[in-house]
Amino acid sequence: MFGKIRDSLRKTREALVERVSGIFSSSSEADDRTLESLEEALLAADVGVPTIQALLDHLPREARATGAGLSKALRERMMALWPPAPPAEGPPPRPWVHLLVGVNGTGKTTSIGKLAAQRTARGQKGLxxxxDTFRAAAVEQLQVWGERSGCEVIRQAAGADPAAVAFDAVQSAASRDLDFVLIDTAGRLQVKHNLMEELSKVHRVVSRALPGAPHQVTLVLDATTGQNGLSQARLFTEKVPLTDLILTKLDGTAKGGIALSVAAELHVPIRYVGVGEKVDDLVPFDPAEYVDGLLS
Ligand SMILES: Nc1nc2c(ncn2[C@@H]2O[C@H](COP(=O)(O)OP(=O)(O)O)[C@@H](O)[C@H]2O)c(=O)[nH]1
Ligand SMILES: [Mg+2]
Known part of the structure; x- marks a missing residue:
């Protein structure tokens, strides 16, 4: 597992280093020119303007004051963006109900498949x-992941009420004393209002099936959509109480800097990152590996 985040950041890192060669080696001071290229490079990596300002304001002064190189000072600034890790919790409720939301194509269904496989590999049972009852193909895709991970898929006919499907799944898992339920949802943003209503309803109905549920509500965000993804995320945070985030497709993008913006501007923790399409390509997010992977 180790190193996957770093590997997935290769393109982002190379683009940064190419634009500001030298900065990540030993330079202890930087002239205006270097800072300008650093700013441009971060912008190209899709770190948004407010976050860049937070990272670079008075950075040379700090680097001088601490006697540290610019790269070291920058690394420290980046590390300070992440919220502290939450305290360890007691045993999770059964079944653990996990709702995944996000725009079409961001990787919800794939991430559910990966999460299901990880849980079954730990000996858990779930549904x-x-x-996503809108397209039959969406149900089929989940079915494939269900077979791969050894999880039963609760489904209804195309066009059925998503909240009813979620309700059935949670009730069934509770009565069978299973470990988890992963709930897939649709993401058609063309009908923004309807989508948000639909998600609120799923949330509400699930809490009726099992008090306290859903225990985890994850927004799935596609890293390749950069700052666009960030505005999507804002929309969702306003409508659904998110607990965390999965940042997918970090592999293959040079816009991996978006994670910094997410940390600095959304205040929702990134729990996992998707680094490929295969079943083990979902890894717990590690800020230190991320920042190191970006800078060196
Ligand atoms: N490279 C890469 N592709 C991914 C990742 N996560 C999902 N995908 C691909 O993105 C596409 C859309 O994923 P899907 O799960 O159907 O998205 P959904 O519409 O949100 O359910 C599929 O082709 C997935 O294989 C990832 O982390 N890396
Ligand atoms: Mg899907």
Whole structure:
């Protein structure tokens, strides 16, 4: 598992280093020119303007004051963006109900498949709820992941009410004393208002099936959509109480800097990152590996 985040940041890192060669080696001071290229490079990596300002304001002064190189000072600034890790919790409720939301194509269904496989590999048993009832293909895709991970898929006919599917799955898992339920949802943003209503309803109905549920509500965000993804995320945070985030497709993008913006501007922790399409390509997010992977 180790090193996957770093590997996935290769393009982002190379683009940064190419634009500001030298900065990540030993330079202890920087002239205006270097700072300008650093700013441009961070912008190209899709770190947004407010976050860049927070990272670079008075940075040379700090680097001088601490006697540290610019790269070291920058690394420290980046590390300070992340919220502290939450305290360890007691045993999770059964079943653990996990709702995944996000725009079409961001990787919800794939991430559910990966999460399901990881849980079954740990000996857990659970259900997948096919809450994207809009397209038959979406249900089929989840079915494939269900077979791969050894999880039953709860589904209804195309066009069924997603909240009803989620309700069935949670009730069934509770009565069978299973470990988890992963709920897939649709993401058609063309009908923004309807989507948000639909998600609120799923949330509400699930809490009726099992008090306290859903225990985890994850926004799935596609890293390749950069700052666009960030505005999507804002939309969701306003409507659904998110607990955390999965940042997918970090592999293959030079815009991996978006994670910094997410940390600095959304205040929702990134729990996992997607680094490929295969079943083990979902890894717990590690800020230190991320920052090191970006800078060196
Ligand atoms: N390279 C890469 N592709 C991914 C990742 N996560 C999902 N995908 C691909 O993105 C596409 C859309 O994923 P899907 O799960 O159907 O998105 P959904 O519409 O949100 O359910 C699929 O082709 C996935 O294989 C990732 O972390 N890396
Ligand atoms: Mg899907």
């Amino acid at each position: 997948l709820a096919a809450g």
